Amino acid sequence: MYEFTMGGLWFRWSALDRTSKWLAGPSLAAAGLAPLPGAWITGLRLGRGESLAAPLDGWVGLWMVGWLVVSGLLWWAVSRRQDEMFNRIQNWTIGMASSWAMLALVIWALLARASVVVPVSPIGIILCFGVAFFVFWFIAVKRWA
Amino acid sequence: MTTTLPALRSEHRLTQADLAQRLGVSRQTINSIETGRFEPSLTLALRIARHFGRPVEIIFDLDED
Numbered sequence: 007m008y009e010f011t012m013g014g015l016w017f018r019w020s021a022l023d024r025t026s027k028w029l030a031g032p033s034l035a036a037a038g039l040a041p042l043p044g045a046w047i048t049g050l051r052l053g054r055g056e057s058l059a060a061p062l063d064g065w066v067g068l069w070m071v072g073w074l075v076v077s078g079l080l081w082w083a084v085s086r087r088q089d090e091m092f093n094r095i096q097n098w099t100i101g102m103a104s105s106w107a108m109l110a111l112v113i114w115a116l117l118a119r120a121s122v123v124v125p126v127s128p129i130g131i132i133l134c135f136g137v138a139f140f141v142f143w144f145i146a147v148k149r150w151a
Numbered sequence: 152m153t154t155t156l157p158a159l160r161s162e163h164r165l166t167q168a169d170l171a172q173r174l175g176v177s178r179q180t181i182n183s184i185e186t187g188r189f190e191p192s193l194t195l196a197l198r199i200a201r202h203f204g205r206p207v208e209i210i211f212d213l214d215e216d
Contacts, residue, residue: 007177021177089176091189150189151179 008088014147026087033080040073044129067128095146102145103138110134153212157185159203174198 009021022030043066051058085093111126111134118125160170160181167181174181176195183189191199191211200207 007171007175009177009179089180090192090195091177091180091183094189151183 008092010147010151014144014151023087026084029080029084029087033077033084036073036077036080040070040077043069070132091150095143095150099139099142099146102142103135106142107131107135107138110138152187152190153214154184154187155210156181156199159205159210160185163203170202173202 007021007023008026009018010016011018019027044062047062047066048058051060085096111131114123114126114130114134117123160167165173167185168178171178171181174195180189180191184191196207196211200210203210
């Protein structure tokens with residue numbers, strides 16, 4: 007069973023049962039693989055001083071979504087093996103992060119429509135949700151765990 | 152919500168880890184229930200009560216206010 011460490015930033019690996027380790031390891035690896043091509047290409051563009059506004063190739067998006075789906079499915083299996091406090095923290099975090107990220111994106115889209123900011127990009131959506139997820143995860147862990 | 156779980160657990164000479172293992176939850180969950188940060192579901196509350204052979208309202212009660 008999980009045991010949070012570092013205020014929820016990580017969990018004690020040895021506390022997980024054997025099956026959870028076998029599921030969590032590949033899930034985290036898949037999540038790590040997902041952004042690699044996009045980050046590499048963005049890094050190259052930054053290095054060459056090119057515009058970041060140009061869209062990335064289709065395969066980059068497919069690679070990212072594919073690995074994120076694999077990661078998500080494996081993590082879902084990990085979550086099913088944990089107890090109700092873990093799942094309450096995770097579900098609350100996903101709900102809050104989705105709601106606030108959606109609100110931020112709606113505001114962003116409205117501002118973009120008024121030509122105040124650049125249009126919303128797929129990377130921006132993922133980043134927005136990611137930041138909200140981490141913020142609410144820490145709040146949830148501090149509140150319940 | 153108030154709980155008599157810490158006293159009951161001590162009475163049975165169980166550590167938080169022992170009780171967590173018997174109930175299939177994490178040690179942190181037991182700790183959070185005992186310190187009042189986490190309110191267990193009805194299912195978990197009933198499982199705890201059944202484990203100690205006591206009525207659930209002896210182990211968990213609502214705050215006066």
